[in-house]
Amino acid sequence: MSSPLFDVWEAASASPYQPTVGKNSQFLIGSVLLFAAFILAGVFGLNRSFVNLSLLGVPASLAFGFGAVYMICAVGVYV
Amino acid sequence: MRSITLVASCLAALSSFVTAELNLSQPLRSKQVLSSAFKPPQVFKNANLVRTTNLDKAFPRETINVVIENIDTKPQSEYYLPFETSLISKVGGLEASDKKNPNLGAFKVEVVGFEEASSTEFYLIHLPKPLAPKEQQTLSITYSILSTLSPVPATIAQSEKQYVQYTFSAYTPSAYTTDKQKTKVKFPNGDIPDYTTLPADVNAENKADPQKQGSTFTYGPYEKIPAGAEQEVSVRYEFTKPLTHASLLERDIEVSHWGGNLAVEERYWLQNLGAKLKNHFSRVEWQKSSYMSPPTSALKALNLPLNPGALNPYFTDDIGNVSTSRFRPGKREALLELKPRYPVFGGWKYSFRVGWDANLSSYLRKVAGGDSYVLKVPFLEGPRQPEGIEYARVNLRVILPEGATNVKYSTVVPVIDSDTTLHRTFMDTIGRTTLSLTAINIVDDFRDRDLIVTYDYPWTAGFRKPVVITLGMFAIFATVWVVGSLDTSIGKKKTA
The missing domain is CATH 2.60.40.1730 (tricorn interacting facor f3 domain)
Structure with missing residues (x-):
């Protein structure tokens, strides 16, 4: 079989897709990030100020965003 | 929203x-539509045609190996293959290639129909290179026909053998004159209780038609069969699957x-x-026979x-x-x-x-x-x-x-x-x-x-995805901060 797309497939044989975080470490990464988000949110809850909103809220949101994606993948819903 | x-x-x-x-x-998706007066131009003839019908599986698989010859004066590249309208909807996976030169790959194939209802429709095979006059080419056409085997008898007992009937034309349907042709039918076993016999004078060698060799029947050879000629034959054979x-x-x-x-x-x-059950399903009989695992018409x-x-x-x-x-x-x-949760009978x-x-x-x-x-x-x-x-x-x-x-x-x-x-x-x-x-x-x-x-x-x-979740989470933090910093106390604010 020879078609242009098959040639593309053959040409890319050296670069199989590898995800940034492998399947085995998704749960660990996800839980660490979610735990970090939980702690940061807790500290923010104790002292709510505009400075803390950017100092704690932004990293907490980022940790929650990525942590949630990895945790959902780890439990089998591959988003 | x-x-x-x-x-x-x-x-x-x-x-x-x-x-x-x-x-x-x-x-x-597009189906070429022809006027109802269309007839395939008689630019080819089939010099020799051998059709093999393989009945091993639950659907007949046809292989037509045909030597085509251009009898026109110009190069031609469009070969028509006719099917009855009721049959064409059951034809699947039709592929055509050059038997002697498989490197050419599968040829382009499309279905053509008619403006008005017609009893015949065509598959159109595009030869990759037009065939010059008087030149020959060997085509190999393969396809399967779905849901065409009918169980005869239509109802059987639970552990009875199943027989199916297949009806087809002994002359391979063609839009062109066929000089010489035969059809080989390969059965899954030798248990073939019924089949149509054709008179010996139809056969080119004046032999009994069909010729039997074990579980293979041969209809033909036939000579000088005109375009569109058909001769219906049926075979009934055991297929307890x-x-x-x-x-x-x-x-x-x-x-x-x-x-x-x-x-x-x-x-x-x-x-x-497959054939339906004559009586009710008997679990006892099923369980008794399941140790021996005999052939059955049920999907287990x-x-x-x-x-x-x-x-x-x-x-x-x-x-x-x-x-x-x-x-x-x-x-x-x-x-x-x-x-499956239960044996799936006919x-x-x-x-x-x-x-x-x-x-x-x-x-x-x-x-x-x-x-x-x-x-x-x-x-x-x-x-x-x-x-x-x-x-x-x-x-x-x-x-x-x-x-x-x-x-x-x-x-x-x-x-x-x-x-x-x-x-x-x-x-x-x-x-x-x-x-x-x-x-x-x-x-x-x-x-x-x-x-x-x-x-x-x-x-x-x-x-x-993570950015959307991050923004959502940050919005919650921001809301908490805004709501938390609202002063909802009753009474005068303490200025000092």
Whole structure:
């Protein structure tokens, strides 16, 4: 079989897709990030100020965003 | 809300418009329509034709090897193959190639119809190189005919043998004069109680027609058969195996870049087209005979060979998990052995779903330079049965990550329709780009055909999911801060 797309497939044989975080470490990464988000949110809850909103809220949101994606993948819903 | 839907549908419409131009495998969506007075021009003749009908499986598989000769004065490249209108809708997987030069690959084949209802329709085979006058070429045409075997008798006892009847024309239907032809019929066994005999004077060698050799019958040879001539014959033979027919197979392949996973789910609507039960189903009789495992017309088990590396399989139906399944992972293939909840006898139906995961790295590659990816997956997996399985309709969806654009595909499976739409599911904002392909009248011989999909997926699009969740979370923090800093106390504010 020879078609242009098959040639593309053959040409890319050296670069199989590898995800940034492998399947085995998704749960660990996800839980660490979610735990970090939980702690940061807790500290923010104790002292709510505009400075803390950017100092704690932004990293907490980022940790929650990525942590949630990895945790959902780890439990089998591959988003 | 309405405006979001509008924008999304506009995007979907635009994306399908763009991709329609780019797809390399053209779907057979358009059907060439001819005026009712059309007759195929008599520019060819069949110098020699040998048709082999293989009845090993639950659907007849025809192979026509024909030496065609151009008898016109100009080079010709359009060869017509006629079918009755009632039959053409059952013909599946028709492929034509050059028998002596297989490197040319499969020729372009399309269905042509008539403006008004006609009793004959044609497959049109385009020869890649026009055939010069007086030149000859050997074509090899293969196809399967679905749901055409009829059980005779139509009802049998539970452990009785099943016999099926196949009716066809002893003269291979052709739009051209055939100088010499014969038809070989290969049966699965030697138990052939009934068959049509033709008078010896029809036969070119004045022999009894058909000639028998073990489980193979030969009708012919016949000489100088005019175009369109038919001679109906029937054969009835033992086939104590299920006639498994999938009226619909929905197959979803979901690509997840974040999870590094390829998820496959298949939903089957199966039916056994075999002889119906004469009496009620007897569980006692079934259980007694199951130790001996005699041949039966019921569908007892399905074996799905999966690619090595398949993980987490599941098998459910309308009730829930079906526990009678076994998964044998292996290095060369992973075998998923399924047993339906009940033996599926003639006329009975069973619908179920199976699914599994796989690591994406064996199916997806990154194209060097740029954000393009190329995906190679089997078009059809599904059960591998000795008696075969036929699919009336296969709806395949390749669900790509959210934000994938410029989707192109290529496959050698004859596809009748293709579309690029959006599929919305967990944690999606705009929906995932989905390539939908539809094929009809496919048999399990197409298991090993691949589907190659390429798409562009910029790294910015990949961050959509975590960024959306991050923004949502940050909005909560901001709201908490705003609400928390509101002064809701009653009474005068203390200024000091």
